[in-house]
Amino acid sequence: MDLRPSSLRGVRVRTLQEPRGWPFVVGAAILKPLFFLTTKPHWVDGTKIPATGGCVLVINHLSHVDPLTAAHFCYDHGRLPRYLAKSGLFRNRVLGHFLRSARQIPVERASSTAVGAYDAAVAAVRAGECVVVYPEGTITRDPDLWPMRGKTGAARIALETGCPVIPIGQWGAQELLPPYSTKPRPIPRKTIHVLVGDPVDLADLEGRPRSAATLTEATERIMAAITALVEEVRGERAPAERFDPRRAGVAELGNPHGDERSAS
Secondary structure (H helix, E strand, C coil): CCCCCCCCCCCCCCCCCCCCHHHHHHHHHHHHHHHHHHEEEEEECHHHCCCCCCEEEEECCCCCCHHHHHHHHHHHCCCCEEEEEEHHHHHCHHHHHHHHHCCCEEECCCCCCHHHHHHHHHHHHHCCCEEEECCCCCCCCCCCCCCCCCCCHHHHHHHHHCCCEEEEEEECHHHHCCCCCCCCCCCCCEEEEEEECCCCCCHHHCCCCCCHHHHHHHHHHHHHHHHHHHHHHHCCCCCCCCCCHHHHCCCCCCCCCCCCCCCC
């Protein structure tokens, strides 16, 4: 595989095909100079993301900064990302207005109202938008930050819409902002590796009933594709079995380490 970056710093790979709107204009004006000073992007095969049309991007989750680095990556590859974002972020008056104006999708994790977020994500894909999903549902609990057991949300959206599911492996964001830390480490500049894979083949599952077995199989294919890409960018082999927080007795929501890492 050719691991040469698909883009150069400050050079947009593809032109946006949709109006940015004021949130993305403001966000780009603020974030792009910050990332220029604090990161060195190593982006590979970003043009595998469809230039137009509905799609789901599935990415491993390492840090609270991930949505920003992913937004930077998507923006420079001609797409505006739509996220399934924690509903608590929308309760802040200013931030909530910004997120709603950017058409982000609030989700109440581990609650019955998550169905509304699923419906909104399906509608966004059908409207031709690019929806970004972190299928682990939270920052990985794996001790070595490998992708852990996935949740079925991305699979549900994909099987309902038949859209392309584009796997992405990333590494380096955890150096800029460690998991659950509130203190970024911008110096020296951190290399953010992003590698995009071919669409996950779910065609044989689309005609099946949406049973637990079907959703589990689709999710396993998605996580396997992401893990293979992370192995590529890390130059290491992942554990044979993905970490499962429930089986390990680790909290699935919130900081599993208390204040230990946030204070580091």
